[in-house]
Amino acid sequence: MRIGELASTCGCPVETIRYYEKIGLLPTPARLANGYRSYEDEHRKWLQFILRSRDLGFSQDEVRRLTDIAHQKRPACAAVHDLLEEHVIDVHKRIAELRRLENALLRLKRQCHDGTLHDCPVIDELMQ
Amino acid sequence: MRIGELASTCGCPVETIRYYEKIGLLPTPARLANGYRSYEDEHRKWLQFILRSRDLGFSQDEVRRLTDIAHQKRPACAAVHDLLEEHVIDVHKRIAELRRLENALLRLKRQCHDGTLHDCPVIDELMQ
DNA sequence: CGTAGACCCTGTAGTCACTACAGGGTCAAG
DNA sequence: CTTGACCCTGTAGTGACTACAGGGTCTACG
Numbered sequence: 001m002r003i004g005e006l007a008s009t010c011g012c013p014v015e016t017i018r019y020y021e022k023i024g025l026l027p028t029p030a031r032l033a034n035g036y037r038s039y040e041d042e043h044r045k046w047l048q049f050i051l052r053s054r055d056l057g058f059s060q061d062e063v064r065r066l067t068d069i070a071h072q073k074r075p076a077c078a079a080v081h082d083l084l085e086e087h088v089i090d091v092h093k094r095i096a097e098l099r100r101l102e103n104a105l106l107r108l109k110r111q112c113h114d115g116t117l118h119d120c121p122v123i124d125e126l127m128q
Numbered sequence: 129m130r131i132g133e134l135a136s137t138c139g140c141p142v143e144t145i146r147y148y149e150k151i152g153l154l155p156t157p158a159r160l161a162n163g164y165r166s167y168e169d170e171h172r173k174w175l176q177f178i179l180r181s182r183d184l185g186f187s188q189d190e191v192r193r194l195t196d197i198a199h200q201k202r203p204a205c206a207a208v209h210d211l212l213e214e215h216v217i218d219v220h221k222r223i224a225e226l227r228r229l230e231n232a233l234l235r236l237k238r239q240c241h242d243g244t245l246h247d248c249p250v251i252d253e254l255m256q
Numbered sequence: 257c258g259t260a261g262a263c264c265c266t267g268t269a270g271t272c273a274c275t276a277c278a279g280g281g282t283c284a285a286g
Numbered sequence: 287c288t289t290g291a292c293c294c295t296g297t298a299g300t301g302a303c304t305a306c307a308g309g310g311t312c313t314a315c316g
Contacts, residue, residue: 004263014264019303034311036264045255052254056236057229060302070251077248081240084250088233095226098219101185105216108184112209120205122212123198127177132292142293147274162282164293188273 001039002032010047017047025050025064057091058083129167130160138175145175153178153192185219186211 007014020026021037026046029037049070053063062083069079111121135142148154149165154174157165177198181191190211197207239249 002264013304015304016302018265023302034264036311049251049255054302056233057226066251066254069248070255074247077240077250080248080250081237084233084237084240088230088237091226091230091233095223095230098185098223098226102216102219102223105184105212105219109209109212109216112205112212119202120197120208122205122208123177123194126180126194127173127198130293141275143275144273146294151273162293164282182273 001041001044003037003039006039006044006047009044010051012047012051020047020050023060025060025067056087058087062087129169129172131165131167134167134172134175137172138179140175140179148175148178151188153188153195184215186215190215 001009003014003017007017010017017026021028027043029039029043032038046067049067050063053066054060058066065083066080069076069083108122108125111125129137131142131145135145138145145154149156155171157167157171160166174195177195178191181194182188186194193211194208197204197211236250236253239253
């Protein structure tokens, strides 16, 4: 499988694959006689693993730790469990922070009096 | 007021102030004979405006649009209102996305069987 | 046989919003 | 006269890619 096919089956840009290889997340593939990268199904699995982890919001560093665990002969579920827990807490915090933010924005917006005023109280408040 | 004092009263690093000046968000201050930046209270207000907007999650571009509006003689509340609304919607979307993510993570975590397993079903699932 | 177009390669620079140096100058206190 | 806090400019680094520039390769069509 060449890089273009891998990219389209996994639904990610070709550049991203080369990038993951460069930073050492994706194992280096064999090369054809013309220098093109040649991927096996194993690579597809790894790439999917990386993309899924990323979509779950794991950072590159966390993805690396996950792949390290996954590379072991008997992947330690406890380690994965810890990483997941840590990450869930982090996501939870981000949600709380965004909600706090949303409330602040809504409070601010209410001062707009339907956007009819000319001297804007919102700007005054932001400047204090 | 020199840059260090401005920084400490506004609670932001000195470098950030120089950065905001460089990208044209903060008006350029006068200089003392020795070349040091000399800030007025007006600058403090602008900086606070920028920092508050940033803390509300506005992007640099949005902050720029806000400062442009604020610079007008009669700031148009309607324009601010629109920007706020747009931003609230965006924050709302991000919250929804994070919640979706949180659910996916929790579902995945439940498969861990208390982290006692050795062949990890989570890793299997991520790889498919 | 020639060429157009799709694919591939490497390497570098750009993104956002800063942050962290490197390598200097200035100034007040001891 | 030296120490240390403050200031200056300019450049490089962060994360996680993305977008070129400037080339090579391969297949199909005329």
